[in-house]
Amino acid sequence: MNDQVQRLKVLGAGIFSLLLALGVARFSYTPLLPLMQEQAGLGVAAAGWLAAINYAGYLSGALIASLISDLVLKDRLYRIGMVVAILSTLAMGLSTDVTAWAISRFVAGLSSAAGMLLGTGLILNWLIRHNHRSELGIHFAGIGLGIAGCAAFVALLSQWLDWSEQWFAFAALGCLFLMPALGWLPPPDTSGLTSTGQKMYDRPPSPLYLRIFMAAYFCAGIGYVVSATFIVAIVNKLPGLAGQGNLVFLAIGLGAAPACINWDFIARRTGDLNALILAAVLQIVGILLPVLVGGLTAALLGALLFGGTFIGMVSLVLTMAGRYYPTRPAKMMGKMTLSYGAAQILGPAVTGTLATYFGSYNAGLYFAAAVMAVGTVLLLVLKAIERRDAVLVAV
Numbered sequence: 057m058n059d060q061v062q063r064l065k066v067l068g069a070g071i072f073s074l075l076l077a078l079g080v081a082r083f084s085y086t087p088l089l090p091l092m093q094e095q096a097g098l099g100v101a102a103a104g105w106l107a108a109i110n111y112a113g114y115l116s117g118a119l120i121a122s123l124i125s126d127l128v129l130k131d132r133l134y135r136i137g138m139v140v141a142i143l144s145t146l147a148m149g150l151s152t153d154v155t156a157w158a159i160s161r162f163v164a165g166l167s168s169a170a171g172m173l174l175g176t177g178l179i180l181n182w183l184i185r186h187n188h189r190s191e192l193g194i195h196f197a198g199i200g201l202g203i204a205g206c207a208a209f210v211a212l213l214s215q216w217l218d219w220s221e222q223w224f225a226f227a228a229l230g231c232l233f234l235m236p237a238l239g240w241l242p243p244p245d246t247s248g249l250t251s252t253g254q255k256m257y258d259r260p261p262s263p264l265y266l267r268i269f270m271a272a273y274f275c276a277g278i279g280y281v282v283s284a285t286f287i288v289a290i291v292n293k294l295p296g297l298a299g300q301g302n303l304v305f306l307a308i309g310l311g312a313a314p315a316c317i318n319w320d321f322i323a324r325r326t327g328d329l330n331a332l333i334l335a336a337v338l339q340i341v342g343i344l345l346p347v348l349v350g351g352l353t354a355a356l357l358g359a360l361l362f363g364g365t366f367i368g369m370v371s372l373v374l375t376m377a378g379r380y381y382p383t384r385p386a387k388m389m390g391k392m393t394l395s396y397g398a399a400q401i402l403g404p405a406v407t408g409t410l411a412t413y414f415g416s417y418n419a420g421l422y423f424a425a426a427v428m429a430v431g432t433v434l435l436l437v438l439k440a441i442e443r444r445d446a447v448l449v450a451v
Contacts (some may be wrong), residue, residue, distance in 0.1 A: 062242075063188055069240035070179045071198035073138060076233040077171025079202020081141035081164040082110065084226045085148075086288055087210035087302050091219040093289075096152050104408020107285045108401050109158045113165020114172075115397030121173040122390025127181065127244035130174045137170020138237050142230040149223030169397075171237075173374075173389050178244055180378040185245055192378075193317035196371040200316075200363060204309025211302050260380050260388075262445045268438050270395040272332075273373055275431025277399025279339055280366040282407050282424035283308075287362075290417040291346060291355050300352055304359045311363025319368035320375075328376050329439050332369060336432040339365035343425045347418045370396075399427075 085107070092098040098106075117137075124130055144164035148157060179195055209229070213222050261269070283290075287308065288301035323331040342361030345354045377388035407420030 059186065063183070063186070065240040066179055066182050066242070067194045069237055070175060070192075070195035071201070072233045072240075073134075073171040073175045073237040074196070074198030075202045075205065076138055076230050076237055077141045077168045077175070078199050079205055080226050080230040080233065081145050082114075082168045083203050083284070084145065084206045084210070084223075085110065085161070086285060087207050087305055088219060088222060090288060090292060090301065091210075091214065091222070095219045098154075098157075101408050101412055102154055103289075104285075104404045104411070106154070106157055106161050107281075107404035108408075110161040110165045110168075111281065111397055111400030111404065113162035114169050115165070115394060115401060116162075117166045117169020118173060118390045118393035118397045120390075121169060121177070122387055122394060124390075125384045125387060127178070127384075131178060131241075131244050134170050134174040134178060134241075135238055137167040137174065138234055140164075141167035141171070142227050142234060145223060145230055146227040149220035149227075169393070173393055175237075175241070176374055177378065177384075177389055178241065180375070181244065181382070182242070184378070184382045192371050192375050193320035196316035196367055197313050199367050199370075200309050200312025200314070202309070203312055203363065204306050207302050207306035207309060211306070262441070262448075265438065265441050265445060266388075266391075268434055268441060269373075270392060272431045272434035272438060273392050274395040274399045275427045275434065276336065276339075276366070276369050276373075277396035278403045279336075279343060279424050279428035279431065280370075280396075281400040281403035282420045283343055283362050284366070285404050286407060286411075286417050286420060287346075287359070290421065293416060294346060294355065295350065297352060297355060300355065303352075304346075304355050307356045307359035308363035311360035312367040313363075315364040315368045316371035318364070319372055323372055328372055329435060329442065332372055333432060333435045333439075335365040335368045335372070336428060336435060339369070340425050340428045340432070343421055343428065347421050 089098070089103055093100070093103065120133070121130070124133075140163060144160045144167060147160040147163075151157065176192065176195065180192060183189070206226075209226070210222060213225055217225060260266075288305050291297050291301040291304045292299060319331055319335065322334070326334070338361055342358045342363075342365060345358030345361070348354075373392055374389050377392055381388045403424065406423060407417060410419040410423065411417045413419075
């Protein structure tokens with residue numbers, strides 16, 4: 057098969073794996089949340105805890121990914137995770153018991169990690185091994201498409217189906233995504249050589265660099281998770297915006313779909329860290345626009361900015377991790393995601409508590425923006441550490 061055609065098939069497998077593991081199994085919860093509150097009796101605090109439990113599952117999956125070096129085992133767990141994504145989605149519609157929902161959300165989180173970390177690691181390994189540019193912009197378009205698709209799917213189906221039937225519809229959609237997600241990704245090559253016979257070397261960053269990088273990524277996780285989880289409910293409660301939350305969630309997905317490709321181009325011109333700093337600043341603006349300015353235009357612009365930056369940061373960070381460890385990219389990806397995942401457990405729980413105390417989700421957005429500001433400062437510190445490390449290596 058022509059190498060470029062094979063590359064597109066491998067990237068296509070990645071897109072469909074993210075549509076399934078993140079779109080169907082994970083992000084469908086956000087547009088369905090108001091329906092579950094209205095029709096299934098899900099409370100505000102419980103909604104926050106279910107989101108936190110989902111991220112706990114994702115964090116557990118990240119821990120597993122960070123401990124595994126065997127590419128064959130990663131491939132097997134990735135394929136199992138794709139099937140589990142469908143089963144956990146199906147289970148959400150089968151009960152109104154919060155415990156059953158919690159178990160389903162945890163398992164869905166595990167499957168998300170399989171797609172996001174194991175699948176991404178396998179794809180980056182294939183790209184490097186076949187001497188393609190080690191960029192994941194096309195692959196990560198699956199996340200934005202998944203978010204936009206979820207919002208559109210719920211908006212369409214809500215005319216005919218109740219909350220549980222929509223979970224079943226998402227599971228059926230997942231079955232369509234499963235075939236290319238599994239069929240288009242070839243088994244991993246374990247030789248340690250590229251297709252032209254060159255040896256692949258790992259070039260890990262310094263321990264201090266890694267610690268600061270993980271702390272900055274934790275802050276990015278807080279900035280991401282509050283809006284990603286609660287934006288539909290937040291917008292629906294803003295003055296004059298009742299019922300517009302799904303439209304704003306759709307805008308996040310539309311902003312995210314081309315974002316990673318755009319950030320690949322920006323990073324080529326500015327360097328990875330400068331691109332991350334720019335994305336972080338723009339994300340803070342995107343988070344705050346709905347509550348500081350108000351109105352549908354500000355909410356949509358904020359959503360486009362947020363969608364266009366959070367996924368760009370994820371793509372840049374995971375691509376950097378893969379470049380440091382080309383022979384086992386999911387290892388550092390897993391470590392970075394442990395940090396991001398810990399934030400995703402804390403963020404929804406804190407936001408749910410703040411919403412109960414203040415009577416609105418707005419405080420959660422201010423909290424997310426403040427933490428993102430700290431993360432931006434840490435990225436600036438990281439630039440200084442990078443310069444120091446370069447001098448030490450030269451000496």
